Amino acid sequence: MDAPRTGFVLVAAGSGTRLGVGRPKALVDLGGGTLLEHALRRLHGFPGRLAVAVAAPAGHLDAARRLASAALPAATPALAERADARPAHGDPDASPAPPAADDVTLAVVAGGASRQSSVAAAIDALPGDCDVVLVHDAARPFAPRALAERVAGAVRATGDGVVPVLPVVDTIKRLSGDRVVETPERSSLVAAQTPQGFPAPALREAYRSATIEHTDDAALAAAAGLRVRTVPGDVHAFKITRPDDLERASRMLAGASEPSVRFPGHRDMDVAEGSRGLEAAELRTGIGVDAHAFDDTAPLHLACLYWPGEPGLAGHSDGDAVAHAICDALLAAAGLGDIGSVFGTDDPELAGAGGALFLRRTRALLDEHGASIRNVSVQFVAERPRFAARRDEARTALEAVLEAPVSIAATTSDRLGFTGRRDGLIAIATALVAVAPPR
Numbered sequence: 001m002d003a004p005r006t007g008f009v010l011v012a013a014g015s016g017t018r019l020g021v022g023r024p025k026a027l028v029d030l031g032g033g034t035l036l037e038h039a040l041r042r043l044h045g046f047p048g049r050l051a052v053a054v055a056a057p058a059g060h061l062d063a064a065r066r067l068a069s070a071a072l073p074a075a076t077p078a079l080a081e082r083a084d085a086r087p088a089h090g091d092p093d094a095s096p097a098p099p100a101a102d103d104v105t106l107a108v109v110a111g112g113a114s115r116q117s118s119v120a121a122a123i124d125a126l127p128g129d130c131d132v133v134l135v136h137d138a139a140r141p142f143a144p145r146a147l148a149e150r151v152a153g154a155v156r157a158t159g160d161g162v163v164p165v166l167p168v169v170d171t172i173k174r175l176s177g178d179r180v181v182e183t184p185e186r187s188s189l190v191a192a193q194t195p196q197g198f199p200a201p202a203l204r205e206a207y208r209s210a211t212i213e214h215t216d217d218a219a220l221a222a223a224a225g226l227r228v229r230t231v232p233g234d235v236h237a238f239k240i241t242r243p244d245d246l247e248r249a250s251r252m253l254a255g256a257s258e259p260s261v262r263f264p265g266h267r268d269m270d271v272a273e274g275s276r277g278l279e280a281a282e283l284r285t286g287i288g289v290d291a292h293a294f295d296d297t298a299p300l301h302l303a304c305l306y307w308p309g310e311p312g313l314a315g316h317s318d319g320d321a322v323a324h325a326i327c328d329a330l331l332a333a334a335g336l337g338d339i340g341s342v343f344g345t346d347d348p349e350l351a352g353a354g355g356a357l358f359l360r361r362t363r364a365l366l367d368e369h370g371a372s373i374r375n376v377s378v379q380f381v382a383e384r385p386r387f388a389a390r391r392d393e394a395r396t397a398l399e400a401v402l403e404a405p406v407s408i409a410a411t412t413s414d415r416l417g418f419t420g421r422r423d424g425l426i427a428i429a430t431a432l433v434a435v436a437p438p439r
């Protein structure tokens with residue numbers, strides 16, 4: 001029997017009004033490929049059989065077919081209508097291993113006037129033997145393949161709809177005009193990403209029965225009665241909506257984060273130096289360590305998560321040693337001092353402050369100095385809390401604040417020392433930061 005086939009709907013028919021480049025957004029060129037191509041290249045190596053359906057702008061079908069065929073080189077020719085393939089580019093994230101021939105089919109159809117009608121048109125172009133359908137925005141071209149695999153896996157494991165989400169890091173306000181009428185409780189709010197996944201028959205039925213426009217597929221599926229659950233999203237799956245999102249994507253591809261990079265004791269680079277200067281950006285590492293004693297009377301906040309039922313950490317702030325160690329590592333890498341010298345205990349806003357506040361302020365300080373975060377790695381040493389089950393959640397929470405890749409791990413000290421006695425917890429972080437080269 002054939003392995004299950006995953007349907008992959010890529011909606012790429014939007015006009016990109018908010019981006020404002022006068023061309024459909026999915027056809028905008030960025031670092032060696034259009035957004036459409038970047039999104040499809042992420043599928044290389046996707047396990048099992050795959051049926052891809054692209055909803056493209058009606059006036060650009062030929063171009064979309066050509067680009068999609070080249071980006072999915074193993075797509076079956078009958079459906080792919082292949083034409084002059086473009087060469088692969090140097091995108092480090094795109095896996096070089098293409099899927100095996102026969103395992104991928106491609107259809108490119110005209111999208112509609114709304115995202116929803118574009119999804120509907122592409123679903124209709126999928127073959128009938130898909131068990132799961134993933135729906136993805138071409139406007140999120142760097143969503144990694146692992147995210148699509150995570151979503152598809154969760155759909156197959158549960159039979160529910162699955163949406164990848166990131167925690168909301170800002171305080172959210174509900175408005176009437178410009179007047180604030182409510183501050184909703186943030187802990188139950190998340191930001192939805194794509195790809196969103198569904199059992200194929202349920203999604204087809206939900207789209208057939210939809211009577212109003214929804215902003216995402218999960219909302220449409222839920223309105224049709226399908227249960228929808230979440231999995232951790234990925235910071236790289238950000239949506240390119242406005243010009244600054246495109247700049248962010250372009251910097252990410254160039255391998256550095258700021259067009260103008262300043263560092264104490266180093267020269268300024270201007271925008272005109274552009275990618276040439278960025279290629280030359282110097283990488284600096286930093287290390288940070290933070291320890292806090294346990295306080296049985298306090299709630300535990302660690303790695304920007306709340307840990308109900310666990311003893312908390314003593315401190316002037318909320319004691320989030322993981323966040324504090326990361327701040328120190330970032331400040332050290334950027335040559336900007338340390339958490340003690342930057343954030344005084346006399347600042348009333350910091351009394352009881354959460355780790356996210358320290359991380360946000362640290363990131364803003366690095367931004368001000370033109371230093372860009374490349375990645376962070378952090379490990380904490382403690383007998384409690386048990387960490388493994390919340391690793392993804394912790395990584396996602398930290399990545400959402402830092403907008404950079406984070407690895408997080410935990411270990412015990414084999415009952416040795418203060419961590420072994422359960423007196424407290426210690427966190428050690430390293431950070432890699434890009435700064436301008438010396439003059």
Ligand SMILES: Nc1ccn([C@@H]2O[C@H](COP(=O)(O)OP(=O)(O)OP(=O)(O)O)[C@@H](O)[C@H]2O)c(=O)n1
Nearest residue numbers: 011012013014015016017018113114118138139
């Ligand atoms: N009629 C539409 C509208 C949107 N989309 C797709 O839906 C995704 C998310 O939409 P958004 O980011 O809002 O894209 P645009 O509609 O192009 O942007 P804008 O609202 O600024 O015009 C994008 O990949 C877009 O191409 C689509 O296929 N068909």
Ligand SMILES: C[C@](O)(CO)[C@H](O)COP(=O)(O)O
Nearest residue numbers: 115137192193194215216217
């Ligand atoms: C589907 C989506 O990407 C989920 O966040 C989003 O709703 C689409 O963006 P739009 O601007 O509402 O079309």
